[in-house]
Amino acid sequence: MDADQEEETEDQEDVVRTRLTRSGEKRRHLERQREEPRALGIKEPVAASKREQKPAGAHNANFPSTSSGIHFMLDVPALLLTTLEELTGEQLKTFQSNLTSVQLPGxxxxxxxxxxxxxxxxxxxxMVKTYGPEGAMEITLMILRKMNLHDLAKKLQRDHRGKKRERNIPLEMANSLNTEVAVNTQENTQRMDEELGREGDSPLFLEHHHMSSPDEFTPEIHDQDNRREYQFLxxxxxxxxxxxxxxxxxMEGEGEVLYRTVSWxxxxxxxxxxxPAGPLFKFTCLKGSVCQLRLPHCEIYPGDGCDFxxxxxxxxxxxEFLDPHEITETHIIINITxxxxxxxxxxxxxxxxxxxxLVLLFHRPSDDPELxxxxxxxxxxxxxxxxKVQEERARRNGxxxxxxETTSDCELTPDQTYSLSTDGYHQVTPKTKKFDNDKDYENYTTTxxxxxxxxxxxxxxxxxxxxxxxxxxxDLLSSLFVNREYPWKGFYRYQAPLPAATPFRPLTFPGWDFITKHRSALxxxxxxxxxxxxxxxxxKVLNAExxxxxxxxxxxxxKNQALLDMVVKKGARAQKQFYQVLKEVDPYLVEDLEKPTV
Known part of the structure; x- marks a missing residue:
C-alpha cells in the first residue's frame, strides 16, 4: 500500500472512530471492547505513532489484521449499538415500541x-439480556425490515455475517497474531495463507458454514386430497x-421442494x-438438490448435553435414526443426499x-349471545x-x-402437572393437567x-x-373477529364498530381474497x-430496492412469485392496492380469473 492509500485509509478510520465515540453510549461499550484482545491473549500495542502500530490494512488499532483480509470485528452488542445510532429519535421510539408492544413470533x-x-x-x-446476542440480532433485523429500513437491515446482516466469519477463525491462528508486529512480513502472509488453505476442512470453518443467517421465505400452500402441502421455489x-x-x-442451486406434515x-x-420431539415432515425434491436440512427443536440447553x-x-x-451433524440454539442440522x-x-x-x-387460545362463542x-x-x-394446528382445529370445530392474539411463548416441563386460574369466577376444567408434549405433535387437543x-x-x-x-x-376477547373462510390464515384486529342500523358483516379485503384464490394462476x-x-x-406498496x-x-x-410474496407480507392494504392496480393494468386477466366456474 503506498503512502497516499495509507493516508486515505487512516482518514476513513478516523471518521469511523469519530462516529463510534460521539456519545457516552459508545464510549461505555468501547471500554468493554478493549478487554476482548486481552481475553484472547493478544497484547495491546505499545504507545507509538498510529502508522507504526497499525499493520497494513488494519481497521482498528487495537485489533490485528493480515493482508488476507482477516480482522477482529465488533461483537454483536457493538454492531447493534452502531445500528441504533443510525436511527433518529423518533425512529428509536418506534423501534422500542416494537420491543414492548408488538408481539413477534418467538x-x-x-x-x-x-x-x-x-x-x-x-x-x-x-435486548441481549432478554433474547441473548443472536436473538437480539434476529429481532433487530425483523424490526428494521418492519420499519422499511431495508438498507440498514442489510448492512447489519452483512456486518454480522462478517463477524461470524472472524469468530470462526481457528484458535491457533488467533493465538499466533500479535499487535506488537508493525507490519505483515512476507513470511507472516504466507503462513496465514497456508492456515486459510487448511481452514476449509476444520470443524470451526464448518460451524461458520452452518451458522450463516438464512433468508426467510413464505411457501406456496396447496390443498390436495384434503392434505396441506407447502411448496418452496x-x-x-x-x-x-x-x-x-x-x-x-x-440448497445447492435453483430448485423446487414440496413438503408436508405426516403422522408418526x-x-x-x-x-x-x-x-417424537417434533413434527414428521415428508419431503419431495422435484428439481435441484438439497444438501442440508435443519429441523427446529424446543430444547433450552442444546449442545453436548442433548445427545438424547x-x-x-x-x-x-x-x-433409521441419524445422529445430528450439529445442534444450534434453535435447530438440529443434518446433511442429506x-x-x-x-x-x-x-x-x-x-x-x-x-x-x-406455546400457550394458544381459541375462543368459541355461543350460538346464543346470552349464553x-x-x-x-x-x-x-x-x-x-x-x-397445521389452526387448520386442524378449524376442521374439527366447524x-x-x-x-x-396473545403472548404465547413460555417454558414448560414435560410430564409435569399444571393448573390454570382466572381473575374471576370463571369455571376452569380440568383443575390440573399434565403437559404431555410428545403427543401434541398431532392431536392439538384442548388442555x-x-x-x-x-x-x-x-x-x-x-x-x-x-x-x-x-x-x-x-386477553381482550371483544377486539377480535374470525376469518371464517380461511380461519387458519390468522386473525384481524377489529377496526371500528359498524353503525347500529347496519347488520354486522366481517370486514373483507378484496386484494387478500383475490391473491389467495388465484395465487397459482397469478x-x-x-x-x-x-x-x-x-x-x-x-x-408506495413497493420501494425502489x-x-x-x-x-x-x-x-x-x-419474478411473479417474489412480487406476490412481497405484497402478501405487507398486509391487507397492500394486497387491496395490488388488486386495484391489476384491474387497471390488466383488466382482462382479472375478469377471466374472477368469472364463476361452471
Whole structure:
C-alpha cells in the first residue's frame, strides 16, 4: 500500500472512530471492547505513532489484521449499538415500541418500564439480556425490515455475517497474531495463507458454514386430497428458512421442494425406545438438490448435553435414526443426499428438562349471545406446525373458533402437572393437567377449557406449576373477529364498530381474497411486470430496492412469485392496492380469473 492509500485509509478510520465515540453510549461499550484482545491473549500495542502500530490494512488499532483480509470485528452488542445510532429519535421510539408492544413470533415482549427513557446502549443491553446476542440480532433485523429500513437491515446482516466469519477463525491462528508486529512480513502472509488453505476442512470453518443467517421465505400452500402441502421455489444456492414451519434448507442451486406434515408411526418409535420431539415432515425434491436440512427443536440447553436427540429418517415402514451433524440454539442440522420423511425424536428415558413451549387460545362463542362462551387453552411444544394446528382445529370445530392474539411463548416441563386460574369466577376444567408434549405433535387437543359468562370483555389467565407462574396474559376477547373462510390464515384486529342500523358483516379485503384464490394462476399468468411495478411504487406498496429485487430474479415465474410474496407480507392494504392496480393494468386477466366456474 503506498503512502497516499495509507493516508486515505487512516482518514476513513478516523471518521469511523469519530462516529463510534460521539456519545457516552459508545464510549461505555468501547471500554468493554478493549478487554476482548486481552481475553484472547493478544497484547495491546505499545504507545507509538498510529502508522507504526497499525499493520497494513488494519481497521482498528487495537485489533490485528493480515493482508488476507482477516480482522477482529465488533461483537454483536457493538454492531447493534452502531445500528441504533443510525436511527433518529423518533425512529428509536418506534423501534422500542416494537420491543414492548408488538408481539413477534418467538420473542417475548420487553416490559415497557424497562425501556422508558432509555438510551441506545440501554436498549441494546435489554435486548441481549432478554433474547441473548443472536436473538437480539434476529429481532433487530425483523424490526428494521418492519420499519422499511431495508438498507440498514442489510448492512447489519452483512456486518454480522462478517463477524461470524472472524469468530470462526481457528484458535491457533488467533493465538499466533500479535499487535506488537508493525507490519505483515512476507513470511507472516504466507503462513496465514497456508492456515486459510487448511481452514476449509476444520470443524470451526464448518460451524461458520452452518451458522450463516438464512433468508426467510413464505411457501406456496396447496390443498390436495384434503392434505396441506407447502411448496418452496428456490431461486439460487444458499440457506433458506420457511416462515411457517421453521424448517431451513441449504440448497445447492435453483430448485423446487414440496413438503408436508405426516403422522408418526408410534409403534415403530416405541420399539426403538424413542418418542417424537417434533413434527414428521415428508419431503419431495422435484428439481435441484438439497444438501442440508435443519429441523427446529424446543430444547433450552442444546449442545453436548442433548445427545438424547436424534433425527428419524422414515421410508415406508423402515426407520433409521441419524445422529445430528450439529445442534444450534434453535435447530438440529443434518446433511442429506435424498428425501423421504424426517423428524426429530428423543430417547424415552431422556432426562426431563423444561422446553420452549406455546400457550394458544381459541375462543368459541355461543350460538346464543346470552349464553356463556368457551375459551380453549392449548399447551404445545414450540416447534409444532402452527398452521397445521389452526387448520386442524378449524376442521374439527366447524370454523367456529377464533385464534386469539396473545403472548404465547413460555417454558414448560414435560410430564409435569399444571393448573390454570382466572381473575374471576370463571369455571376452569380440568383443575390440573399434565403437559404431555410428545403427543401434541398431532392431536392439538384442548388442555384447559374456560367457561366465560355472556358479554365478558376480558379474562386474565395464569398458568402455574405448583406455586410457580409459568405464563400469564390479559386477553381482550371483544377486539377480535374470525376469518371464517380461511380461519387458519390468522386473525384481524377489529377496526371500528359498524353503525347500529347496519347488520354486522366481517370486514373483507378484496386484494387478500383475490391473491389467495388465484395465487397459482397469478404466478404464471401475470403480464408485463414493469407497469405493475411502477404503479405499486407510485402507491408506495413497493420501494425502489424491492422493485429491483423482483426484477433481479432469473425467470418470469420467480419474478411473479417474489412480487406476490412481497405484497402478501405487507398486509391487507397492500394486497387491496395490488388488486386495484391489476384491474387497471390488466383488466382482462382479472375478469377471466374472477368469472364463476361452471
Amino acid at each position: 420473542f417475548p415482549l420487553i416490559p415497557k418500564n424497562q425501556l422508558e427513557n432509555t438510551d441506545r446502549q440501554d436498549t441494546v443491553d435489554q 428456490c431461486p439460487r444456492a444458499g440457506l433458506f428458512q420457511c416462515s411457517i414451519t421453521g424448517l431451513v434448507f441449504r 408411526n408410534r409403534r415403530l418409535l416405541a420399539q426403538r425406545g424413542k418418542r 436427540l436424534s433425527v428419524a429418517h422414515v421410508t415406508d415402514d423402515i426407520i 435424498g428425501f423421504s420423511a424426517y423428524g426429530l425424536t428423543k430417547d424415552k428415558e431422556a432426562p426431563v428438562f423444561p422446553i420452549k413451549a 356463556e362462551s368457551v375459551l380453549h387453552v392449548l399447551l404445545l411444544p414450540r416447534n409444532v406446525d402452527l398452521m 370454523l367456529r373458533e377464533t385464534l386469539i 384447559f377449557a374456560v367457561f366465560l359468562p355472556a358479554k365478558v370483555k376480558k379474562a386474565e389467565l395464569t398458568l402455574k406449576k405448583k406455586k410457580n407462574i409459568a405464563w400469564s396474559t390479559l 404466478k404464471t399468468r401475470l403480464g408485463l411486470l414493469p407497469p405493475i411495478l411502477l404503479h405499486l411504487e407510485d402507491h 424491492e422493485r429491483e429485487e423482483v426484477v433481479s430474479k432469473s425467470t418470469k415465474t420467480l
